[in-house]
Amino acid sequence: MNSLTNQVYPVIWHNDEVLLIDQTRLPHEYAFVEIRRSDDMARAIKTMIVRGAPAIGVAAAYGMYLGAREIETDNRDEFLTRLEQVAEQLRSTRPTAVNLFWAIARMLKIAYETLGTVDEIKQTLFHTAQNINAEDLQTCQAIGDHGLTVLPNTPEKLTLLTHCNAGALATAGYGTALGVVRSAFREGRLERLFADETRPRLQGAKLTAWECVQEGIPVTVITDGMAAHCMKQGLIHAVVVGADRIAANGDAANKIGTYSLALVAKAHNIPFFVAAPLSTVDFSLPNGSKIPIEERNPEEIYKIGDTTITPTGVEFYNPAFDVTPAELIAAIITEYGAFAPGELKHYQEKQLV
Ligand code: MRU
Numbered sequence: 001m002n003s004l005t006n007q008v009y010p011v012i013w014h015n016d017e018v019l020l021i022d023q024t025r026l027p028h029e030y031a032f033v034e035i036r037r038s039d040d041m042a043r044a045i046k047t048m049i050v051r052g053a054p055a056i057g058v059a060a061a062y063g064m065y066l067g068a069r070e071i072e073t074d075n076r077d078e079f080l081t082r083l084e085q086v087a088e089q090l091r092s093t094r095p096t097a098v099n100l101f102w103a104i105a106r107m108l109k110i111a112y113e114t115l116g117t118v119d120e121i122k123q124t125l126f127h128t129a130q131n132i133n134a135e136d137l138q139t140c141q142a143i144g145d146h147g148l149t150v151l152p153n154t155p156e157k158l159t160l161l162t163h164c165n166a167g168a169l170a171t172a173g174y175g176t177a178l179g180v181v182r183s184a185f186r187e188g189r190l191e192r193l194f195a196d197e198t199r200p201r202l203q204g205a206k207l208t209a210w211e212c213v214q215e216g217i218p219v220t221v222i223t224d225g226m227a228a229h230c231m232k233q234g235l236i237h238a239v240v241v242g243a244d245r246i247a248a249n250g251d252a253a254n255k256i257g258t259y260s261l262a263l264v265a266k267a268h269n270i271p272f273f274v275a276a277p278l279s280t281v282d283f284s285l286p287n288g289s290k291i292p293i294e295e296r297n298p299e300e301i302y303k304i305g306d307t308t309i310t311p312t313g314v315e316f317y318n319p320a321f322d323v324t325p326a327e328l329i330a331a332i333i334t335e336y337g338a339f340a341p342g343e344l345k346h347y348q349e350k351q352l353v
Helices: 038-046 053-070 076-091 098-113 118-147 177-186 203-215 224-232 258-267 341-350
Strands: 011-014 017-021 032-035 158-162 190-196 219-222 238-241 245-247 252-255 272-275 321-324 331-334 337-339
Touching: 011 053, 011 118, 017 053, 032 038, 032 053, 038 053, 038 076, 053 076, 053 098, 053 118, 076 098, 076 118, 098 118, 118 177, 118 272, 118 331, 118 337, 158 177, 158 224, 177 190, 177 203, 177 238, 177 272, 190 203, 190 224, 203 219, 219 224, 224 258, 238 258, 252 258, 258 272, 258 321, 331 341
Parallel strands: 158 190, 158 238, 190 219, 238 272, 272 331
Antiparallel strands: 011 017, 017 032, 245 252, 252 321, 331 337
């Protein structure tokens, strides 16, 4: 954390290495992990030391540079073949967040397009990783501000609900859904944020709540099953979540539990918004049915801390994401503005790959 501004940057380039905030230790410990090699970056993504779609993209971009730096050859073809292997290892870490694949594709493309020595390609890769990081920060600030244009006009001070963590920790900084919350807070339009705890890994209770505390944003943590009740009581004015992969028609994959939240929001006539950069859109998928859904270790369900909470002899199913159909989404908030999911296709040519 930048001590002057309270800004949280989960991926930092410092002294020729990457520093990652260890998100598995928050909120109790604010510690960094030093990453010097691409295989360490792959491990950090897989074990969720770094997580959240845009942050994974930034981390993977640096992972590509670190991998490039390790390749000892002056032969361009050999270098590119080995860079493809680095890309493959990074791609195999987590399947759902498309920003990972987007960032790797952008890094590979620039490597192939750079005509010059291997050292020059390495330099270009470094600058591209830096750009991906800097662009995401600006993108999130734009998303936050565009979000203000679609939030309900009344009451003057809103109570928003979010799920998982789509904050500074999940991006280069500032956040997508939490970026909208931050912008609303800055403009005096936020009464309070309700944060779903987000079973099983508790990103809401641990990470979103921690970020809010850093900035003095009033936050109430609820368990996931309480959202419908809170809506029925009139406590929530709008829902804002992030996304891991959005199909061309606007169907949006996000943390497991998001789909149920969209359904209960619809039942209570509460607008449901998805905030995400264009790098989260997978224009190759016409709809959400083919979005790969990561399944994680069942231990995340049956263990709380070191304690096993279930009897022996039961089975588990642990999908990490679900897909919210576009018709439940009032608007998708991007760096280019907030618009209906059906409008997304008009922005395809703006995606930088
Ligand atoms: O499994 P995680 O913690 O990586 O999942 C994160 C989410 O689902 C976020 O909502 C999403 O990546 C958007 S982050 C701006």
